[in-house]
Amino acid sequence: MASKIYNVGVIGYGLSAKVFHIPLVQVTPSFKLAAIVQRTPKPDDDASKDHPDAKIYHSADELIADPSLDVIAITTTPETHFNFTKAALEAGKHVMVEKPFVPTSQEAQQLSDISSKTGKLICVYQNxxxxxxxxxxxxxxxxxxxxxxxxxxxxxxxxxxxxxxxxxxxxxxxxxxxxxxxxxxxxxxxxxxxxxxxxxxxxxxxxxxxxxxxxxxxxxxxxxxxxxxxxxxxxxxxxxxxxxxxxxxxxxxxxxxxxxxxxxxxxxxxxxxxxxxxxxxxxxxxxxxxxxxxxxxxxxxxxxxxxxxETYATIYAGFAKAIETGDASAVPVKATEARDVLxxxxxxxxxxxxxxxxxx
Structure with a gap:
């Protein structure tokens, strides 16, 4: 029986998304790049042209509400991470979050608690x-x-x-x-x-x-x-x-x-x-x-x-495995570890x- 394919939505289309996340999603066998948020496409910077098979949204709220998505990668600036991660977890999505995770250790603990409550996993991108x-x-x-x-x-x-x-x-x-x-x-x-x-x-x-x-x-x-x-x-x-x-x-x-x-x-x-x-x-x-x-x-x-x-692909591969098995202890970079760093x-x-x- 073939492994489940998890649809991934990426919030943001800057350097972090283009260089550190989308290429790693693409080399993770059980992940599929399914959607991207790009608020203001430009003629020479257009996610719809770069990734014609992905849905393109213009707001994070729209992407998070998409019921077909299983995993959200948050690549926006740090002050947005808490609200986006909280919303994604509560919408039933697993979340990969760029570093720094959130501005404070208290917010990190709060998200860790929400993760435990919802059963959805968080991985912090400490590549x-x-x-x-x-x-x-x-x-x-x-x-x-x-x-x-x-x-x-x-x-x-x-x-x-x-x-x-x-x-x-x-x-x-x-x-x-x-x-x-x-x-x-x-x-x-x-x-x-x-x-x-x-x-x-x-x-x-x-x-x-x-x-x-x-x-x-x-x-x-x-x-x-x-x-x-x-x-x-x-x-x-x-x-x-x-x-x-x-x-x-x-x-x-x-x-x-x-x-x-x-x-x-x-x-x-x-x-x-x-x-x-x-x-x-x-x-x-x-x-x-x-x-x-x-x-x-x-x-x-x-x-x-x-x-x-081992390459940076290891963090995405490990996160995919943790999602597949439902084993929170297998998440490569846990929210509680990012909390301690904060x-x-x-x-x-x-x-x-x-x-x-x-x-x-």
């Missing part, structure tokens, strides 16, 4: 859990190659002297906009996956552009895990003039691992490639990380390439404002 270099770091840690990790540095530094004109630069932290909800969400989520909730959060927010904007454009967040636990540094800066941007530097009792450059999947998706295409998710060997381990009591270095990529962000905001470390 960088499936960055190949992150999976490589995780493998090295799980296998004990680095020993007990004492410091974990994770960076999204770049040189971007101009302020973004979208929600990442204009929405404001109260509405889940800005760097701490954009890049910070990824950095903190990866640390959360590896180490769980920290004991303390200490943050410094700054405006490296010095453009007079009240909103920070750069963050440094320290996550403390107690006297014997690791110190995690999550950092995002916008005035980092480098040919090779640091991504990870992990130091342990038996070794260290240092990796430069970003995962390639985003650029490949922007170029029109999809998971399953040749070399999708595969970094050039020249971008491999550097592993140093103790041998006969002395540090010995070697080049250490990324493991075989708790860390809220503590970072409080720390940056007060100048004090915040205990969780």
């Amino acid at each position: 960088r859990r499936w960055d190949s270099d992150f999976l490589t770091v995780r493998k090295l840690m799980n296998e004990g190659t680095l020993g007990r990790v004492v410091e974990f540095n994770t960076h999204f530094d770049r040189y971007k002297p101009s302020k973004p004109t979208n929600w990442k630069g204009t929405l404001g932290m109260d509405h889940a906009g800005g760097v701490v909800y954009d890049l910070g969400t990824h950095l903190i989520d990866q640390a959360y996956v590896l180490f769980g909730l920290p004991k303390t959060v200490t943050a410094i927010f700054s405006n490296q552009r010095d453009d007079g904007d009240a909103e920070p454009d750069s963050v440094t967040i320290l996550l403390g895990y107690g006297a014997s636990g690791p110190l995690v540094t999550a950092k995002a800066g916008v005035l980092c003039v480098e040919t090779d941007q640091l991504r990870y530097w992990v130091r342990g009792s038996k070794g260290s691992f240092k990796k430069f450059h970003l995962d390639v999947q985003e650029d490949q998706l922007k170029a029109g490639l999809k998971p399953g295409d040749k070399n999708f998710g595969v970094e050039d060997a020249s971008r491999s990380g550097n592993l140093v381990v103790l041998k006969d009591g002395k540090p010995q270095g070697s080049v250490f390439a990324n493991i075989e990529p 708790k860390i962000i809220e503590a970072a905001k409080e720390s940056a404002k007060s100048g004090k470390s915040i205990s969780l």
Whole structure:
């Protein structure tokens, strides 16, 4: 008997929908792209022309009310996520939500409760859990190659002297906009996956552009895990003039691992490639990380390439499987996990404002 095909509706038709969601829906065997919300089509940006087999709606309410849809992917700006997710769950739909999930941990908990009540699942699109270099770091840690990790540095530094004109630069932290909800969400989520909730959060927010904007454009967040636990540094800066941007530097009792450059999947998706295409998710060997381990009591270095990529398709495949089986525990990124990440962000905001470390 053939598996059920689930009809997917996508709210929004910007970069997130076109690059990160629709291509992954299309490579998920049990998912079918059935509908898209695009409020204002343009001659050179028209969902009906790009996807002639999909229904085109001009409002989210219309799409959510469509009884033929099983799954809703929400790719709009963060301040809309709570209302759209709540409406979709109550309309009997499963929901994939772009990160940041919602502006507050309280809203995240409320949606988690509604999900439990309705029996409809939520998955948060924290795709960088499936960055190949992150999976490589995780493998090295799980296998004990680095020993007990004492410091974990994770960076999204770049040189971007101009302020973004979208929600990442204009929405404001109260509405889940800005760097701490954009890049910070990824950095903190990866640390959360590896180490769980920290004991303390200490943050410094700054405006490296010095453009007079009240909103920070750069963050440094320290996550403390107690006297014997690791110190995690999550950092995002916008005035980092480098040919090779640091991504990870992990130091342990038996070794260290240092990796430069970003995962390639985003650029490949922007170029029109999809998971399953040749070399999708595969970094050039020249971008491999550097592993140093103790041998006969002395540090010995070697080049250490990324493991075989699982790709961002894994998050959609996992969500499809969870829906098919009805197993909420199988959702790849749970609403409660996104809630915990938001708790860390809220503590970072409080720390940056007060100048004090915040205990969780």
